[in-house]
Amino acid sequence: MSIGMSFGHRIRHTQRLRQSLRLSQAQRLQIQEHAFTLRLALIHELRDERYEPKAICPACSRELTPMEIIRGFNQDPNDFTTCCSACSRRFEPTLVCFGDGTYIELPFYCDCQTLAQLQGKETLQPERFAMEYPAIYRSAIVHHGGIRQAFAKVGIQYAFEEISDWKNKIRSFLGRLPDTIIAECVGTPVATIRAIRRKLGVSRCTQSKMLVEAGIEK
Numbered sequence: 001m002s003i004g005m006s007f008g009h010r011i012r013h014t015q016r017l018r019q020s021l022r023l024s025q026a027q028r029l030q031i032q033e034h035a036f037t038l039r040l041a042l043i044h045e046l047r048d049e050r051y052e053p054k055a056i057c058p059a060c061s062r063e064l065t066p067m068e069i070i071r072g073f074n075q076d077p078n079d080f081t082t083c084c085s086a087c088s089r090r091f092e093p094t095l096v097c098f099g100d101g102t103y104i105e106l107p108f109y110c111d112c113q114t115l116a117q118l119q120g121k122e123t124l125q126p127e128r129f130a131m132e133y134p135a136i137y138r139s140a141i142v143h144h145g146g147i148r149q150a151f152a153k154v155g156i157q158y159a160f161e162e163i164s165d166w167k168n169k170i171r172s173f174l175g176r177l178p179d180t181i182i183a184e185c186v187g188t189p190v191a192t193i194r195a196i197r198r199k200l201g202v203s204r205c206t207q208s209k210m211l212v213e214a215g216i217e218k
């Protein structure tokens, strides 16, 4: 803003700025979908396994987007269904996992169902956990970044699960996802991610940047 700008002009300028950042509900949802897709891409990079939430409505055949699946959950530990965004039919979604030449379909739990099923499993090493409770393990990664982070949310310290060699893997995601999300998926303090990003001269992730990257019209 130039120094010579009048007060009235300045106010109008500020109002215009506010308006340009005010997003419609549809844009906000698009940003959420975009951020979630990036989150899954980061998890894929970190863990060499790709996850894809999948739900095709048995009543109207609509294929729900990942965020629609997540929003459709009832946040009830005993209700495993999501809700069709077109016809409101409730049904159980799956999580498709693509590994090194492998493909498995598992139940997809919501964040609170995942947390509700952790108790008593904290002595299991990650490999064992993943084998015995594959759906809980993967759902925890999708929603909470990892099982250690999920255990921490229910006040249980989990002694295992460290992702090694993650510094190069997060590089292309810096500034495109909020530092908090990257930190959650790596299992490290936010300050660590922020410091790495700043050192590389990458500006922080903002809504405007996400709008542009997702190709959403302003």
Ligand SMILES: [Zn+2]
Binding pocket: 057, 058, 059, 060, 061, 062, 084, 085, 086, 087, 088, 089
């Ligand atoms: Zn439907």
